[in-house]
Amino acid sequence: MTREPLDDDVPVDDTLRYAGAARIRVSEGEGYVTSDEKLLAWVDPADEGRAVARTARDAWRVLRIQSEFVAGFDALENVAEAVTVFGSARVAPDGEEYATGVELGRLLAQAGYAVITGGGPGAMEAANKGAFEAGGQSIGLNIELPFEQHLNPYLTIATNFRYFFVRKTMFVKYAQAFVCLPGGIGTLDELFEALTLVQTGKVKRFPIVLIGRDYWGPLVGWLRDTLLAEGMISPGDVDLLTLVETPEEAVDVVRAAVAG
Template identity: 80%
Template structure:
């Protein structure tokens, strides 16, 4: 695996969007044909402990990396400490502008902003962009917490506050710490990860219970059926755990669930 150190962008040189990557706050250009290795990948890469030289290098490198991780937490806390009532929204980066799923995100962002909530998303394209767009155009606070990825990681243009993170776990902390509710639009593996992390945090009492809403009964219904028919049937979860996720069909219903929880 090649650990590429991309060149800083030169404003005088035209750059294809596919070449642009982020490393924390820095915007970089990856040389054509080179593999881009993210900070998370480098951090989690396995090193053979029998290779003493490589292990020593890894130990020194990780010790310094702790300072970078600390700085990301500090930057996030400083940037978001004025956020009041906020709702974190998750959804697919692959949703196309103008599609029904995209317009649902726009409507959700608009209604959340009209209800007085700040909107927090992953800051990227697709459903994230749609929700930020709706909040931004309604005059609300529109926050995007972007992540260093080999793909799908450019910040959308509808943000009143945008941040780039190197590490998933730092970014996830910000999603949870500054939100009083989670809403999930249709999405893929990343959305499922974020959904079930929220459920786990509430189920285990790691956070004060707050609404977790999924929009789209046709899309999410089979997942909730599986939770009931497989996990609950096998007694892997408790009956009350089924109440941790509320399924609705429209953005308006989702906002009503958030309001009914008493968040204001």
């Protein structure tokens, strides 16, 4: 199946910011405050005027949050089996880690899985590119940030979210597995949220695969040698993570777990 990447009809521009599905142009020198920041901002209860105004705004935000869930559910309603792939936005297109992401996306698509990522550049783009070029479903769930993060062009389904917690729900709801490529704080956040959901039984039969023994091995070792040794986690918790070296191994783990 031959397809051309979608061209973004909006040029790259530092004054453009996402707000849900819309782009908003910010005046030069104007600070940009995300919806998450507005929602989580502290207001002194002693400041009665601001406290009352916040209560009114929050009531309306509930409707916006609800609409964002509905939009996400509608966008992904036809997704069957899928794998969510996490990884750094900072991976260079000419690097080995990018090539690994492309191969992972290709193999997942060939195995019949849709590929879900955060929709941005780097490792996310790589996994989407592999799935897209293999003719599979390639899904990007972008997030509103203080700095611009354009959706990558290798997507068959793309949507933008204001709220991290809504986006995280979509990452889990439509996936049968998580695969983590090397990444930073955002990847760690998503990894440990997935691990918590599995460890607490909130999701069942959900493999979490880490690609790259040199990269992830020290983290797994710390979990085992420090947290487990100190009794902070249970003996089986470390086993909820599967450490592999290649995309082929990762896809084999996913297929075996889903076949169950």
